Amino acid sequence: MWRISFTHLGALWLGAAAVLPLIIHFLWRQRPKVIRFPAVRFIRLSQRKSFRRTRFKHLLLLLLRMALITLVAALIARPSLHKGPRGAAGAAGADRMAAAVLILDDSLSMAYRAGDATWFDAARNRALELVAGLPEGAAAAVLTTSHPQGKLTRQLDSVANRVAGLRATARSNSCWRAIETAAEILRQEAAPRRDVFLFTDMTQSAWVGHERRRLQLGPEINLYVVDCAADDAANAAVYEMRQTGEPTIVGGMLSLQVRVLASGAPLKRTVQFELDGKAVDRRRLDLEAGSETALRLRALLSESGHHWGRVAFLNPDGLPQDDARTFTVEVAPEVSVLCVEDEPELTLESASYFFRLALNPWGEEGRGIFRVERVSPAGLADLPLSPFDAVALVAAAGMNEAAWRRLDAYVAGGGGVLAFLGPGTADTYRSAAARAVLPAQVGAAMVAPPESPFGLRIVRPGHPLVRAIMDSRATLAQARYRQCRRLTPAPDAVELMSFGPDLPALVLSEVGGKVALFAGTADERWGEFAKTEPFTPFCHELLLYLAGRSAGGIRSVPVGAHVPITFETSRWPTIVYVTSPDAKGPERLLPGTTPGRHTYRRADAPGYYRVDFERQDKEWRGGFAVNTVSVESRLEKVPFEKVQASVRAGKVELVAEASFGEGEIEQAGGARELTPYLALLALAFLVAECFLANRFYGAGRASPPKGE
């Protein structure tokens, strides 16, 4: 696309002077002089004949003069003609005729090894060839899909060095953001030719969401897609892994469902299931091309604590990073909960029915991670509380002072207490002994209007307990209460959830042990929350938090994620070491700004990352698993036409080799100085104006119609 730029753009304002002839014309015609003349009849005849011609002459001369002034203004502005996009800068010299942004897809699929080199190696070599072919003075920038940032430079050696230093990552990155960034960079450049060269494998992961995406680069930026991958790549991957069954507890069975994928060609693979570095199971698989197979793997978890495992092929292929999936699991011992209620002998009619159901949905003794015992408030005084991880008061209206004192001592010893309120929990919960235990003062029952019951709202979303509840995918929006008790939080307590303004719903105190007070009931008397599905994870996470435990599901994070490493704070500093899969030794992490939390930012390789905690008084071990993103294992290519339909640019082409031919640049991007042409044109206009003016008004005066 041809465009004109001006060296002195402001001079174009001089073009406004083009109206001067018009103004002069109108001013001039206002002052006719009176001439007495005997031959007026000839003037009248002449004027009748020459009226149209005169008007045409006037108009022609007027336009010529206006055009002449405009041309002079344009001449002063020094125009240049370019082929290429519109840039921010006005002048584009010969040294600014081209700008190119090279994008290298460094996602995991580009690490596929075909023969001696990976696809990324091929892409890098082509990019280097392109950089070598860039004309002198051209600007270039290098982006990767994992790190789509960069700026244009005319030092092509540094560009080549940057390209040569690139490596494929195990991350999953689509090309969209990098292309957008490249276009943004080029929009700031004044070069007439602006191209984006994308070196990719055209796999699914590179163009995720191409069906719904519409990318506008603009008509002045060209996109050249260089396909660096082979069409017949065969790859098998441990594609997906998820836990089936309940959370893991000591003595429980870990059940995993693993999906194995084969793309490109039929493959034979041996899959091995390992737990804590020991092989647990091994399977042989015959995989059809383009097929997926599901495996069910089980392992007995006989010890509590941190475990890790993986499912891996014994015979790796061209993309070994996705041949294994790793996981970690925290195996918890049973959480003992003492449920205190007024009538513990009742079953279905008891106030704790829904609470107990939430802790053990199966209703089977010994199943699940919670073991619940029931006791009345009167029996609380005689029962030793140390075997219990948490005590739950479920609308226990019969709490007496002795019971509160027991609880006070229990909390002081680090025990966790959860209290649900109810209709009878008024007086006994306001006593001094109760206030010593509870994190809030219990007030009167509040009744919600029938048309707008109380809803549960999160007040402190950053609190670990709230975060745990949110992570459990509990939809608290379903919680509705017709009544609740007004709570007045103690100074050392925090309000985590509320039913509305000045109506705290969940108040937590963490002085000594952890005590949580919920303003609603654990049954259906004041609301339906206990009968809804989110009540189960709500109770689970609440009790796990109060008991100082974590859930026992398998966990892993994708490659490239920032992994939070949390630990209990103490008066002693905690030193955290991380040992990555390929590292020779552990790496000590620097403390973060949040106490009890470090963030590991270099989870760039799939595998198991061991975490060692070291403190003055104890040492313990944890870890996390990092896996590749599943879509990177799919090596089927996206048809270029679909990509082309998603991108609006000057030119979108799929090319085998990237080139930046000089002839093409000359043709497409050469800047032409327009000043000489405009000067000639202005001269022609001037001559035409003089000639016509002389011809129109000056000729014939010396040729009177004399007779003889």
Added chain:
Amino acid sequence: MPDGRRAKKMRNVEEYLRPDVIQEVARLDLKAKFIVEGFISGLHDSPYHGFSSEFSEHRKYAAGDEPRLIDWKVFARTDKYYIKRFEAETNLDCHILLDASESMAYSHGGVITKLEYGIYMAAALGYIMTRQQDNVGLVTFDDEVTNVVPARSKRSHLVAILGVLAGALRHRPSRLADCLHRAAELLRKRGVVILFSDLIPAEGEDQDQVLDGLRHVRYRGHDLICFQLLDHAELTFPFEGPAQFVDVESLQAIRADPEAVADAYRQEVRQFVERYRDACRSDRIDFVAVDTSDSFDHVLLSFLRARQRKF
């Protein structure tokens, strides 16, 4: 005649043929005299001899001519016999028609108006006629015939003619065609009729009507010499800049861009003059278009041709 003497001392006599020079002379009779003398002075180098009271012209000697009239000086130079012709040998009736309308009073630049040009020519011709014993008469007109001076040959008659000429202008519009018809009726005796006019038809007239008037004069048996006097500006239209033109007779105004209409105007004037020329040629009328910036001998020479054609 102190003015005349001073003028003669200061200038060559032929210079008085120039309109701008003759304006320096105050008295009309002197103007006529100087024009004629300047004209005669210039004639010595021309083939037209015939306007001199003492010497008219040479012609070849023929049998029966008196030998005393032979010009021996010519014989000595050419070895041929020529005789001198003195004085007028014929009595010519010459009537001068002068258009004295307002349009004739126009002058661009103020050197000499068309009417002044015509008056000087009429006076000069009257001067010549009376010196050759020809009868000279004068008719002036504007929108009507205002003065009729019968043709006489006495020298004192010239005074009467000059007096009429001096007071000819009445600043009235013209009715040229009507006046020509009226003059044709007035001039009964055949002779030479000399018309000085710009021939621009009056408001309500057209060129054909004027031509009809000229033909009327011609058909009465007169030899008509028609001098169309036009100012130089009327021919060249030298005006510039937007202007409002006011007709000197009808006072009608028209706004025009002179540069724009100049070409068309000149074309119109050219056609206007050519139409007169063609029509006069077909009616055997001598037509002479005169630019008032031209010298007077142009007019006098034309008269000379016409007179020779007649006699």
